[in-house]
Amino acid sequence: MHLLRAYSALEERFSGALSVHGLSLKEVLLLMHLEREPSGRLTRVALAKRLNVSASTVTRMAQPLEKCCFVSRETDARDARLAFVVLTDAGKEAVTNTRATLQRLSSEVFRDRWTKEDISQLAELLGRLTAGHPGDIS
Amino acid sequence: MHLLRAYSALEERFSGALSVHGLSLKEVLLLMHLEREPSGRLTRVALAKRLNVSASTVTRMAQPLEKCCFVSRETDARDARLAFVVLTDAGKEAVTNTRATLQRLSSEVFRDRWTKEDISQLAELLGRLTAGHPGDIS
DNA sequence: TAATATTACTTGCTCTCGCAATCGTTTCGC
DNA sequence: GCGAAACGATTGCGAGAGCAAGTAATATTA
Numbered sequence: 001m002h003l004l005r006a007y008s009a010l011e012e013r014f015s016g017a018l019s020v021h022g023l024s025l026k027e028v029l030l031l032m033h034l035e036r037e038p039s040g041r042l043t044r045v046a047l048a049k050r051l052n053v054s055a056s057t058v059t060r061m062a063q064p065l066e067k068c069c070f071v072s073r074e075t076d077a078r079d080a081r082l083a084f085v086v087l088t089d090a091g092k093e094a095v096t097n098t099r100a101t102l103q104r105l106s107s108e109v110f111r112d113r114w115t116k117e118d119i120s121q122l123a124e125l126l127g128r129l130t131a132g133h134p135g136d137i138s
Numbered sequence: 139m140h141l142l143r144a145y146s147a148l149e150e151r152f153s154g155a156l157s158v159h160g161l162s163l164k165e166v167l168l169l170m171h172l173e174r175e176p177s178g179r180l181t182r183v184a185l186a187k188r189l190n191v192s193a194s195t196v197t198r199m200a201q202p203l204e205k206c207c208f209v210s211r212e213t214d215a216r217d218a219r220l221a222f223v224v225l226t227d228a229g230k231e232a233v234t235n236t237r238a239t240l241q242r243l244s245s246e247v248f249r250d251r252w253t254k255e256d257i258s259q260l261a262e263l264l265g266r267l268t269a270g271h272p273g274d275i276s
Numbered sequence: 277t278a279a280t281a282t283t284a285c286t287t288g289c290t291c292t293c294g295c296a297a298t299c300g301t302t303t304c305g306c
Numbered sequence: 307g308c309g310a311a312a313c314g315a316t317t318g319c320g321a322g323a324g325c326a327a328g329t330a331a332t333a334t335t336a
Contacts, residue, residue: 122263
């Protein structure tokens with residue numbers, strides 16, 4: 001049950017810091033999922049499953065990102081229904097910068113009071129909790 | 139980072155089950171915070187801080203609960219600005235029932251694959267993560 | 277005591293998101 | 307091949323939540 005509390009507390013902290021980059025936390029996660037893909041692209045429904053949001057939300061989230069040139073749109077020659085969301089070079093750079101910010105923030109949160117073992121243990125337990133679900137991210 | 143994932147996965151699972159009681163997860167948390175208070179009542183701003191939401195959200199959340207007679211309104215004789223949210227007997231019963239549902243659900247989630255030590259360790263780590271924040275709940 | 281600041285709460289506006297309906301496209305069964 | 311079912315994406319609508327403005331009451335300061 002502590003999860004709920006921990007989530008809202010951290011979410012507040014992280015989303016505040018991310019506004020520096022002009023991106024919301026959810027948008028960053030979207031870009032990270034794209035980055036994780038070898039092809040650098042995903043369909044909207046695949047993104048929706050990974051992000052645990054509806055397909056319409058992905059459609060709406062991708063629009064401003066497309067305007068910012070962090071993602072672009074690509075269609076499949078074989079299946080005209082598919083409209084891939086593709087990570088651009090500018091998007092990759094944004095992810096890299098944002099990840100650096102996140103890591104700096106994490107070390108602040110964990111500074112003192114936390115050993116490496118604590119952190120890896122927490123990660124392991126949370127990972128086990130979500131095992132079987134699709135959208136893991138490092 | 140796994141937190142985000144774990145949160146959304148569990149939130150989906152729990153909120154679905156809670157709809158049986160006609161209450162949302164956030165409403166249940168509100169009632170639990172009231173129950174936790176010896177006086178059984180809190181002002182709206184105090185609730186907002188504990189729930190990590192804005193004051194206006196508390197005002198709006200309390201309205202349907204008041205209609206359901208799970209909470210009532212009480213004013214302070216000394217300070218007419220204060221409008222306490224008070225847990226009624228029906229509200230206490232609702233919390234008790236809902237907690238039973240939640241515990242049953244938890245044991246389902248943790249069944250197999252989790253030892254008692256795992257669970258207490260996870261709780262301890264998450265608790266440490268939120269230490270210093272106001273809204274802890276058991 | 278009187279004017280100002282602060283606090284608690286409410287309301288209007290806006291944004292975000294999920295659901296359901298829709299459209300275009302592909303695939304399956306015959 | 308052809309109609310029907312399934313699928314991916316988009317759009318309209320409603321619910322939920324935060325921000326800012328407004329109101330009423332209390333606290334503070336001159």
